[in-house]
Structures are given as C-alpha cells and as structure tokens.
Amino acid sequence: MDADALRTDLRSFIATNFLFTDDAVADDMSLLESGVIDSTGAMELIGHVEDLLGVTVADEDLVAANFDSIDRIVAFATPHMQ
Amino acid sequence: MTGAAVRDLVHQWTNDKGDRIALVVDDRRVTFERLAGEIDRLAMGLVRAGVEPGDRVVVLLPNSVEAVTTLFGVWRAGGCVVMADAESTPEHLAYRVEHSGAAAVVTAAARLTTVRAAAPAVAVLVVDGDEAGDEAIETEGVFTLVDIPADPDWTPPRVDVDSPAAIIYTSGSTGLPKGVTHSHRSIRSVVDAVAHYLDHSHDDIVLCVLQLSFGYGLLQVLVTYSKGGRLVLRRGFGLPYDLVTVIETEKVTGMAGVPTLFALLRDLGPEALAKCHSLRYLTCAAAAMPATLAHQTVERFPGARLFVMHGQTECLRTTYLPPELLATHPTSVGRGMPGVDLWLESPDGTRLADPAEGELVVRGENVMLGYWNDPAATERVLRPGRRPHERVLRTGDLFRTDADGWFCFVSRSDDIIKTRGEKVSPHEVEQVLAALPEIAECRVLGIDDDLLGQAVRAEIVLRVDMTLSERDVRRALRRKLEGYKVPRDIAFVDSLPKSTSGKVLRRP
Numbered sequence: 168m169d170a171d172a173l174r175t176d177l178r179s180f181i182a183t184n185f186l187f188t189d190d191a192v193a194d195d196m197s198l199l200e201s202g203v204i205d206s207t208g209a210m211e212l213i214g215h216v217e218d219l220l221g222v223t224v225a226d227e228d229l230v231a232a233n234f235d236s237i238d239r240i241v242a243f244a245t246p247h248m249q
Numbered sequence: 250m251t252g253a254a255v256r257d258l259v260h261q262w263t264n265d266k267g268d269r270i271a272l273v274v275d276d277r278r279v280t281f282e283r284l285a286g287e288i289d290r291l292a293m294g295l296v297r298a299g300v301e302p303g304d305r306v307v308v309l310l311p312n313s314v315e316a317v318t319t320l321f322g323v324w325r326a327g328g329c330v331v332m333a334d335a336e337s338t339p340e341h342l343a344y345r346v347e348h349s350g351a352a353a354v355v356t357a358a359a360r361l362t363t364v365r366a367a368a369p370a371v372a373v374l375v376v377d378g379d380e381a382g383d384e385a386i387e388t389e390g391v392f393t394l395v396d397i398p399a400d401p402d403w404t405p406p407r408v409d410v411d412s413p414a415a416i417i418y419t420s421g422s423t424g425l426p427k428g429v430t431h432s433h434r435s436i437r438s439v440v441d442a443v444a445h446y447l448d449h450s451h452d453d454i455v456l457c458v459l460q461l462s463f464g465y466g467l468l469q470v471l472v473t474y475s476k477g478g479r480l481v482l483r484r485g486f487g488l489p490y491d492l493v494t495v496i497e498t499e500k501v502t503g504m505a506g507v508p509t510l511f512a513l514l515r516d517l518g519p520e521a522l523a524k525c526h527s528l529r530y531l532t533c534a535a536a537a538m539p540a541t542l543a544h545q546t547v548e549r550f551p552g553a554r555l556f557v558m559h560g561q562t563e564c565l566r567t568t569y570l571p572p573e574l575l576a577t578h579p580t581s582v583g584r585g586m587p588g589v590d591l592w593l594e595s596p597d598g599t600r601l602a603d604p605a606e607g608e609l610v611v612r613g614e615n616v617m618l619g620y621w622n623d624p625a626a627t628e629r630v631l632r633p634g635r636r637p638h639e640r641v642l643r644t645g646d647l648f649r650t651d652a653d654g655w656f657c658f659v660s661r662s663d664d665i666i667k668t669r670g671e672k673v674s675p676h677e678v679e680q681v682l683a684a685l686p687e688i689a690e691c692r693v694l695g696i697d698d699d700l701l702g703q704a705v706r707a708e709i710v711l712r713v714d715m716t717l718s719e720r721d722v723r724r725a726l727r728r729k730l731e732g733y734k735v736p737r738d739i740a741f742v743d744s745l746p747k748s749t750s751g752k753v754l755r756r757p
Contacts, residue, residue, distance in 0.1 A: 184743050199487060202336050205751070206486035206513055207690065207710070208744055214713035226521040229490040 168219065168248055170241050177237045180215055184208075194237040209234055216240060222247045254410060255437050256324030258474040260285045266451065266477050273481045273499060274314050281477075284318065286399040291315075291322025291376070293403060295353060298372040298392040302327030302406045304352035305416065307345050307368075309360055311335035312484045315376040316461050317470060319355045324433075327406040328352075329413040331428075332462040335484075343367040349416055349428060349621060361391070410434045411638065416621050417464050419562040428621030429464075429562045434638060438614035439565040440471045442586045446569055447503065447530060447556065451477035454527075456501040458483045458492070458510065459751070464562045465535050469505050486751065489513050490521060497524040505532045507751045508539065511546045512689060516712070528553040530572075534560050536752045537658050537676050539683030540579040547575060557582055559658060563630065564616045564642050567591060567609070568656055580680070581655040589613035591656065593648055603650040608643060608662060616640040647674070664755050666695035668703050671733045675705075675755070678736065681729045682707060682722070687715040692745050692753045693736065707736040710745060717741075 168176075174194065181192055185204050198204045204212060213224055213234055224233075233243040253261040259271065259281060267282035279287070300306060306323045308330060310316040316332075323330040331349050333342055346354060346368040353372040356364050364373050374392045414433040418426040443449075455473045457480060459466030473480045481499045486492065492514070495501065506514075511533065514522070531546065531553050538557050547555050554572035559582040561567070568591065570583030585591040592600050593607035601607045612634050619627035632641045647659040660674040667673075675693035682691040689712040695703035711717060719739045726735045746754045 199485065205747060206488065207509060207747075209488055210513060210713065211710075211743055217713065226493075226517050227490055229488045229517075230494070231488050231491055234488060 170245050170248070173219070173244055173248070174237060174241050176219065177212075177216075177240060180212070181237070184211070192237065194241075196237075197231075197235050199231060199235050212240075216244060220244060220247050253475075254408070255414060255433050255440065255471060256321060256405070256408065258440075258471060259288060259321055262474075262477045269451075269477075270479055271474070272314060272317055273479065274312070274483075277314055279314055284314075286401070287314070287318040288321040288325055289401075289403050289405075290394050290397050290399055291318045291355075291374075292325035292405060293397050293400070294374050294392060294394045295322060295326040295328065295355075297397070298353050298374050300326050300328050300353050300372075302408060303329065303412065305329045305331055305349040305413075307331040307333055307342070307349065307351045307354045309333045309335065309337060309342060309354060309356040309364060310376065311357075312457070312461060312466075312482045313357075314482075315357065317480070317482065319376065320461060320467075320470065323355075324408070324414060325405040327408050329416060329430075331416045331418070332460075332467065333418075334460060334462045339363055339367040344426065345418055345428075346371060348425075365391075408433065410437070411618075413618060413621075415467070417462070417467075417562050427623060427626060430618045430621045431565070432618050435615055435617060436471065436565070438588060439468065440475050442588050442615070443468060443566060444472045444475050445587055447472070447532070449473070449476040449478060449503075453478035453502045453529075454481060454500055455479070456481045456483070456492075456495060456499070456504045458486050459505060459507075460485075463535070464560070464565050465505060465507075468565065486510050486513065489517055493517065493521050493524050496528060500527040501525075502527055502529045503532070504528060504530075505534070507535045508533065508537070508542055509690065509747070509751045509753070511538070511542055515542065515545050515549055517549075522549050525550060526552050530554045530556060532556045532558055532569075534558040534566070537582075537679075539680050541680075541684040543575060543579065559583075559646075559656070561644055561646065562617075563644065564589075564611045564613070566615065567611055567644075570655075578655055580657050581651075582658055584654060584656060585611075589615055593650060594643070603654045604652045606647065606649045606659065609646045609648045609656070611642045611644060612639060614639045616642045661755070664694075666693075666703050666705055668695065668698075668701045668705055669733055670702070671731075673705055673734045678705065678707065678726065678730065678734055681726055682709065685717065685722070685725055687711055687717040687721075689713075690745055690753065692755070694755060696738070698737075701737070704738060705734065705736040706738040706740065708740050708742045708745060710742060 262281045263285045270278050271281040271284045272279040306328045308319050355374045410433040413430045415431050416428040457469035558569040568583040590612040593605045630643045645662045649657045660676050678693040690710040693707050696706050698704040
C-alpha cells in the first residue's frame with residue numbers, strides 16, 4: 168500500500184464509520200476537536216491502520232500529533248509502508 | 250456550610266496564594282491572582298451586557314481558560330450559570346436559552362454566528378473578541394471584553410446562597426431535557442463533602458478531561474479550588490499517551506474518569522503507566538464501573554487509590570466506596586457521603602430495611618432546588634427534608650443493599666428490560682460481558698418485540714486484535730446468568746453511541 172491508497176482508504180473508513188452525513192472530512196481537519204471521532208473512535212481508527220499495514224503502534228505513538236487528521240496519519244504511517 | 254461561597258472559591262486564595270498557578274490549559278498557565286482578575290472582567294462584561302442578579306447566562310465554550318473564568322464570572326455578576334455542551338447543535342442551544350429564559354450567552358468568536366442564529370434576541374458576550382478583531386464583532390447586542398480594564402476594587406453584588414446558581418440540563422430517557430437547578434448552597438455542600446473524602450489539599454493537581462457542562466466535570470473545578478489546588482483542563486480524553494504525558498509533566502495527583510477512559514488507559518503497557526506515578530487518586534462516577542475494569546485499573550495504577558462513586562445530576566453525588574474496600578466489595582458504590590442520608594424505598598414509598606432492593610432515596614442539602622420551570626416534574630421526585638435547606642429526592646435508580654448497608658447499583662428504573670414477564674437489569678448483563686478479556690465496551694438494551702414485550706440485545710465492541718464468536722459470548726453469559734437474561738440478539742459493532750460526556754447511551 169502506498170500513501171495515496173492509504174489516504175483514500177482513510178477517507179472512506181472515516182466516512183463509513185464516523186460520519187452520518189454527506190459532509191466530507193478535510194485531510195487536515197482535527198478529527199478529535201471537530202468531534203468527528205471521540206477517544207474510542209480514535210483507537211478504532213488506529214486499530215484499522217494497524218490491520219492495514221500489519222504493524223503495532225507503540226504506546227508512545229498513541230498521540231494526537233500522529234492520529235488527529237488524515238494528513239497526520241499518512242505522515243506517521245508512511246515510514247511503515249513497504 | 251463552611252468556607253467561601255462557591256463564587257469566591259478562586260478569589261479566596263488571591264491574598265496568600267496569588268502567585269501560584271491555579272489553571273493550566275495547553276500552554277497557558279494562569280495564577281490565582283490573574284484568574285480572579287479575569288473572572289471579574291468577565292463579570293463586569295456581563296453587567297455591561299445587561300445581566301442583572303438572578304439572570305440566567307448560557308455558556309457555550311469548550312474546556313478552556315475562558316470556560317473557567319465565565320463559570321465564576323457569571324456567579325460574581327450575581328447570575329445563574331447554564332453550561333451548554335460545547336458541541337451543542339443550534340437546536341440544543343436555542344432550547345436552553347429559551348427554556349431558561351436566559352439574558353445572555355457567553356461564547357467564543359468562532360461560535361458567534363451559531364449563537365446569533367439560535368438566540369437572536371439575547372445579548373452575546375464574546376470572550377475572545379480581542380483576538381478576533383473587536384469592532385467587527387461589536388454590533389447591536391454583541392459585547393466583548395476589549396475595553397474592560399482589570400479592576401481589583403470591583404465588588405460583586407450580594408447573592409442569596411439559596412438562590413439558583415446553576416442549571417444543568419439533563420436528557421432523560423424520554424422527552425425534552427430537564428433543567429436541574431442547584432443553589433449556591435447545594436453545590437457548596439457537595440464540594441465540601443467530596444473534598445473531605447478525597448482528602449484534598451492545596452498540593453493537589455487535578456486533571457479534568459470532562460466537560461464542564463456535566464455535573465461531574467463542574468465538580469472537578471470546584472473541589473480543586475475549594476482547597477487552593479491546581480486544575481489542569483483538557484478539551485477531552487484525547488489519545489492515551491497524550492494523557493500520560495500531561496500526567497507526567499504536570500505531576501497530576503488526581504483524575505476523574507468514566508469507565509471508557511479507564512478502559513483506554515488499561516491497554517497501555519507498564520512503561521507508559523509507570524509515568525503516572527504522581528497520581529494519588531482516581532475517581533469513577535457517571536456510569537457504572539464494571540467490577541473487572543475496577544480491578545484492572547487498581548492493578549495498573551498501584552500508587553493511586555480508586556474511588557468508585559455514584560451520583561446523579563439532581564443531587565450531584567451520593568456515595569463513594571472507600572478504596573480499601575474495593576477488593577471485598579467489588580460491585581458496591583459504597584455508602585452515603587458525609588452529610589447525606591440514603592435509603593431504599595419500595596414502589597409504594599415504604600422505607601426498606603437492609604438487605605433490600607428498591608429505589609434510592611436521598612436526603613440532604615446536596616439535593617437540587619428542582620427542575621427549572623417544571624413544577625409538575627419537580628413534585629414527582631422531590632419532597633421537603635427534615636431540616637431547612639435539605640430536600641428528599643427519589644432518584645429513579647434501583648439499588649440493592651447488603652445486610653451491612655453497602656449499596657450496589659442495579660439499574661435506572663427506566664432502563665429495566667421487561668422480557669417474557671421477567672425483569673432484566675442491563676447493568677447485570679453488562680458486568681458479565683465486561684469481564685470477558687476480549688471485550689472493550691458493551692451495552693445491553695431492550696428492543697421492542699411482539700412476542701417478548703422486549704427482547705434483550707447486547708452490542709459489543711471487541712478490543713483491537715481480539716476475536717470472539719457469538720457462541721463464546723452466549724456460553725460465558727449462560728454460566729453466570731439465568732437463561733432469560735441472556736441476550737436474544739448479540740451484535741458485534743465498531744463503536745457505541747456516547748454522550749459528549751463519554752457515557753454510553755442507553756437508547757437504541
């Protein structure tokens with residue numbers, strides 16, 4: 168999987184699981200502050216990324232700086248992609 | 250009642266602790282002196298916006314320095330505060346403004362358009378007008394704090410401690426939200442009782458991730474300041490390691506949570522949890538803490554005492570279980586806190602002797618004045634107490650007591666599922682489910698069914714990388730529960746609907 172494919176997947180995962188309207192989420196939007204996801208939603212999103220990339224996110228990486236927007240997730244995940 | 254009135258909980262420390270840090274929000278650190286000054290600027294701003302003693306003021310702000318200054322500012326202006334959920338929809342906001350008969354709304358520039366649309370007729374005070382370009386904002390009915398100087402000589406109007414101090418809107422299981430109205434006295438009585446059993450002091454540093462629109466969140470602020478401690482406020486739980494970092498860097502000593510928060514922290518490894526060694530206590534209220542999760546939390550935070558408690562908005566807090574008794578009373582929420590008398594009643598109002606099962610009734614100064622503008626609903630749950638200033642509340646919560654008078658939560662009366670003529674407590678089924686290591690979160694509810702009246706349904710969120718079959722779940726439940734309590738429907742879901750305070754919602 169490459170960064171573009173991840174980005175597309177995340178948009179669709181968020182739209183399917185967390186959005187109940189047709190509004191799209193901007194890639195740089197804070198998912199927690201905007202209320203799109205709560206903490207358990209964030210953990211679910213992280214679990215999805217782990218499954219997708221076959222990695223386990225270390226405790227110290229469970230921070231908003233890595234997971235609070237689609238852009239941040241892609242930036243965090245890129246080094247983990249083959 | 251002892252000590253300062255609730256509105257003066259910050260001001261009481263300006264003389265001898267004025268230069269100590271009272272409030273930390275992200276990168277902002279505010280001393281008691283500065284905080285008191287900002288509170289009074291806010292109060293003066295409200296007065297300029299036309300707020301008079303007794304007026305209701307709706308606050309629409311996320312957890313922030315301004316949310317704290319506004320809370321106390323409304324009180325210092327003589328008003329009654331209505332903390333709205335920061336994510337309120339325009340309809341929710343309009344309902345609170347209209348139902349409370351608010352004279353003003355306090356908000357941030359980013360929400361001004363929403364507020365004006367939802368409440369066109371009331372004054373609006375914008376707390377961050379300075380940053381947002383003042384004149385652009387100051388139009389008819391919109392006020393800022395821009396040219397209000399700090400004035401240490403400003404004196405607040407007198408206020409009657411038995412007058413309404415806060416209206417907390419609470420969504421019942423049916424119908425429109427009710428405005429639970431507390432007086433300065435009722436809030437103060439709870440603050441004193443909680444500060445006492447948590448053994449609070451000016452050395453405490455409390456991390457609050459709960460919304461201040463929520464009684465449990467509000468109490469974090471008030472209990473901390475009642476003893477001159479420091480509050481570290483965050484907008485929400487956020488991600489687990491961010492919380493660990495805040496606890497470590499701010500040397501947090503106490504944190505209030507709901508089961509969801511403890512479930513998130515439970516999954517961290519020992520190295521991360523070791524960074525939380527400054528914590529001396531954790532509290533859990535607002536939703537029933539599964540006994541298994543309580544046990545795991547104690548294991549993960551060996552240096553912290555875990556207080557399992559019960560409360561409801563109408564009386565803020567009722568019980569706590571002394572942490573030393575958690576091991577021997579794993580399903581109990583304890584006994585009445587100081588100054589509060591609790592007992593169980595049968596449906597016909599007979600007081601029951603322990604051991605018993607019945608509706609929890611509360612007598613004390615902590616009981617609300619009533620539901621705002623709703624005498625009929627108030628009359629259904631309140632009656633006068635024995636002493637002046639206290640009232641007796643029927644909580645609508647079903648409890649069991651053992652022979653020694655320890656209370657165990659059974660269910661909200663409204664949540665009891667009636668299936669095939671039998672009564673099922675969703676809480677009891679959830680306790681069994683929550684004990685399964687594969688399950689992160691669950692809820693059990695009744696869904697309408699032609700044949701059964703209601704059918705029991707379980708919705709389960711699995712922990713990451715865990716699997717569990719429906720058959721595994723049924724087998725585990727059947728070992729512990731009667732057959733009629735085992736859910737007919739078992740659904741594995743990605744998430745559960747929650748209120749903004751993190752409570753799992755009970756309705757389908």
